[in-house]
Amino acid sequence: MPLSVAAREAFLAEAHIASLAVEAGKGRAPLTVPVWYDYSPGGEIRFLTDGDSLKARLIAKAGRLSMLVQRSSPTYRYVSVEGPVVQSGPTTLEELTRISGRYLPPEAVSGYVHGSDLNVLVTFRVRPERWLSADLGALG
Numbered sequence: 001m002p003l004s005v006a007a008r009e010a011f012l013a014e015a016h017i018a019s020l021a022v023e024a025g026k027g028r029a030p031l032t033v034p035v036w037y038d039y040s041p042g043g044e045i046r047f048l049t050d051g052d053s054l055k056a057r058l059i060a061k062a063g064r065l066s067m068l069v070q071r072s073s074p075t076y077r078y079v080s081v082e083g084p085v086v087q088s089g090p091t092t093l094e095e096l097t098r099i100s101g102r103y104l105p106p107e108a109v110s111g112y113v114h115g116s117d118l119n120v121l122v123t124f125r126v127r128p129e130r131w132l133s134a135d136l137g138a139l140g
Contacts, residue, residue, distance in 0.1 A: 001135055001136075002133055002134055006041070009039075011071075011077060012128075016069035017036065017103075018034065018068065020032065020033055020055070021065060021066045021068075022058045022059050022064075023058065023062040031054065036103050038099050044086060044087075045067060046124070047099070048124070050121065051121065051122035059124060060088065063084055063085055064082065064126075065082070066083075067080070068080045076137065077133075077134065077137070078133065081130065081131055083126050083127045084129065086127045088122055088125070090118070090119075090122060090123070091122060091123045092118075096121065097109060
């Protein structure tokens with residue numbers, strides 16, 4: 001059963017690993033890679049990556065992408081979003097800290113952040129336009 005707007009946005013706001021997919025070019029399947037991300041209901045999805053990576057180059061070229069987050073424990077639930085990249089730019093210390101803090105234990109965040117090279121990271125912001133969602137535990 002599809003999730004309500006509030007339920008799908010709340011689920012996306014949880015700290016899941018996202019599968020990001022972006023067009024990879026003629027004759028190729030989309031590039032699909034895992035990413036850490038940040039999202040607040042009603043806002044944009046933010047994630048960061050190495051600015052020289054294949055992922056970053058393909059995103060810049062395509063200008064849009066899709067992301068899927070899922071939960072495999074009962075009940076199976078997923079949210080998929082597609083949308084345009086509305087902004088990209090150098091990653092700030094605050095962005096790196098916020099996103100890594102969603103996934104790492106609190107005592108590991110500082111070491112991770114200070115061991116990262118902010119000079120190579122870029123943050124992308126995506127506006128969700130199309131949504132698919134389901135909670136299979138909600139079936140009959």
